[in-house]
Amino acid sequence: MNPPCPAIILVHPQMGENIGAAARAMLNFGLEDLRLVNPRDGWPNKAATDMSSGALEKMPPVQVFDTLQEALADLHYVLATTARPRDMVKEVFTPAEAGKETQNAQRAGLKTGLVFGAERAGLSNDDIALCNAMINIPTNPDFSSLNLGQSVLLVASTLFFTQNNREEGRTLKQGESFPVTHDKLEEFLVRMENELQEGGFFRSKELKPTMIRNIRNIFTRTNLTDQEVRTLHGVLTSLTRQKKPSE
Amino acid sequence: MNPPCPAIILVHPQMGENIGAAARAMLNFGLEDLRLVNPRDGWPNKAATDMSSGALEKMPPVQVFDTLQEALADLHYVLATTARPRDMVKEVFTPAEAGKETQNAQRAGLKTGLVFGAERAGLSNDDIALCNAMINIPTNPDFSSLNLGQSVLLVASTLFFTQNNREEGRTLKQGESFPVTHDKLEEFLVRMENELQEGGFFRSKELKPTMIRNIRNIFTRTNLTDQEVRTLHGVLTSLTRQKKPSE
Numbered sequence: 001m002n003p004p005c006p007a008i009i010l011v012h013p014q015m016g017e018n019i020g021a022a023a024r025a026m027l028n029f030g031l032e033d034l035r036l037v038n039p040r041d042g043w044p045n046k047a048a049t050d051m052s053s054g055a056l057e058k059m060p061p062v063q064v065f066d067t068l069q070e071a072l073a074d075l076h077y078v079l080a081t082t083a084r085p086r087d088m089v090k091e092v093f094t095p096a097e098a099g100k101e102t103q104n105a106q107r108a109g110l111k112t113g114l115v116f117g118a119e120r121a122g123l124s125n126d127d128i129a130l131c132n133a134m135i136n137i138p139t140n141p142d143f144s145s146l147n148l149g150q151s152v153l154l155v156a157s158t159l160f161f162t163q164n165n166r167e168e169g170r171t172l173k174q175g176e177s178f179p180v181t182h183d184k185l186e187e188f189l190v191r192m193e194n195e196l197q198e199g200g201f202f203r204s205k206e207l208k209p210t211m212i213r214n215i216r217n218i219f220t221r222t223n224l225t226d227q228e229v230r231t232l233h234g235v236l237t238s239l240t241r242q243k244k245p246s247e
Numbered sequence: 248m249n250p251p252c253p254a255i256i257l258v259h260p261q262m263g264e265n266i267g268a269a270a271r272a273m274l275n276f277g278l279e280d281l282r283l284v285n286p287r288d289g290w291p292n293k294a295a296t297d298m299s300s301g302a303l304e305k306m307p308p309v310q311v312f313d314t315l316q317e318a319l320a321d322l323h324y325v326l327a328t329t330a331r332p333r334d335m336v337k338e339v340f341t342p343a344e345a346g347k348e349t350q351n352a353q354r355a356g357l358k359t360g361l362v363f364g365a366e367r368a369g370l371s372n373d374d375i376a377l378c379n380a381m382i383n384i385p386t387n388p389d390f391s392s393l394n395l396g397q398s399v400l401l402v403a404s405t406l407f408f409t410q411n412n413r414e415e416g417r418t419l420k421q422g423e424s425f426p427v428t429h430d431k432l433e434e435f436l437v438r439m440e441n442e443l444q445e446g447g448f449f450r451s452k453e454l455k456p457t458m459i460r461n462i463r464n465i466f467t468r469t470n471l472t473d474q475e476v477r478t479l480h481g482v483l484t485s486l487t488r489q490k491k492p493s494e
Contacts, residue, residue: 025397027390053392096343096408138408143274145300150272150400157401158408161343161385192482199485214478222469225336231461235439238446239486 006102006112006159007033008152009071011127014040014119020051021149022116023062027055028153029160035063035071035113068115068127076110077102080123080131081151083144091133095155098135099162114155119148180229188229188236189216195240253349253359253406254280255399256318258374261287261366267298268396269363270309274302275400276407282310282318282360315362315374320430323357324349324470327370327378328398330391335372336464338380342402345382346409357426361402366395373456376463377429379470424472435476436463442487
């Protein structure tokens with residue numbers, strides 16, 4: 001059994017804290033295959049464990065390699081993450097496109113990986129040359145300060161969002177209540193219109209149809225639930241009975 | 248000149264470090280309008296400045312407010328970020344959908360905002376009831392440890408990626424009328440709540456907060472226009488004055 005793809009490969013990472021942050025970011029988005037190439041402070045690393053908020057303990061053991069070649073040995077499709085464009089003949093994906101590419105590769109049964117360079121230097125051109133294509137994370141050209149953990153977070157989350165995207169997911173969260181049927185909505189609207197008529201709301205016969213349409217638009221485009229229409233009936237009752245006896 | 252939208256609003260943030268990380272994440276993705284509601288340690292905050300890697304110095308001054316209402320006053324379209332689903336009748340977007348929604352709103356000339364809750368507690372249901380819709384950041388259900396800075400980073404970057412990628416989305420056809428700002432909507436809601444209080448609508452003290460929230464959700468998720476709120480004021484006036492003389 002392989003852990004979920006893609007693998008995340010960190011090349012010569014410096015700070016244990018960044019490795020821990022990367023592990024935490026990975027597990028937040030369901031990735032568990034972390035590989036290190038020649039980490040500066042060796043492995044295991046207490047700073048990494050502390051920073052991972054328990055992620056490193058929950059994930060399968062991290063694999064450590066001497067070279068990027070060895071780390072990529074069992075993988076079929078590998079993308080290199082770069083902060084700046086490189087003068088190389090290689091496809092460059094946005095994170096979202098990379099999500100689709102790796103998803104397609106995985107569906108075809110391929111093992112995938114994403115390679116991240118060291119904190120300051122990034123990946124060398126030789127490292128990139130080992131990879132199938134590149135991912136570029138676009139940022140504000142006047143202020144770009146992503147660290148290694150944040151870069152892993154952004155790529156891992158984008159992959160997760162892309163792969164979880166069951167074609168357009170806008171949903172109206174409506175609790176226990178069901179959308180109202182049109183007959184019940186109509187009943188409420190007619191009742192309100194009658195109350196407004198009694199209250200002298202419609203200043204002229206000519207304006208009345210437009211005014212009614214405007215009010216109806218407010219309530220029809222909201223996708224009211226059954227319960228909400230009951231609430232609005234209560235609101236109407238309350239508003240129209242008030243001041244009655246006292247005034 | 249307004250700074251680029253959307254504004255990022257942090258409600259009662261605790262750690263200065265997280266405010267600084269949020270500012271840094273914002274500027275990385277071109278956002279500059281940071282607003283704080285009642286920050287625990289006051290403002291300015293040295294830990295925030297240190298953590299922002301210079302972002303806070305480059306951005307326009309952070310605005311500090313006592314209440315979320317005040318922070319939203321000049322905005323037209325506001326999304327609440329939530330980690331867990333809430334039992335509320337309100338649309339829930341993924342970060343990518345939220346990117347399209349805010350992009351559409353901005354193209355229509357609206358001022359937008361994204362609201363984030365405090366580190367542990369998140370947003371209260373009352374806070375969410377002030378917003379037009381929700382953003383949910385999906386994560387691994389078995390390991391979810393996003394902090395405030397990371398949440399801002401994910402949402403800001405997704406917006407940036409989405410907005411750099413021109414794609415048509417759904418728009419609300421609104422005729423000549425402009426969406427209402429939150430201060431005017433708030434004024435209407437408070438007026439209605441007072442009328443309902445007078446009319447004996449809130450059957451018990453215990454139920455009142457929930458009932459208010461349910462009513463607010465009906466009106467906040469509709470994206471009312473200025474003209475519609477004026478119409479609703481007229482409706483209220485008409486309903487509460489009727490039957491007065493004749494009975």
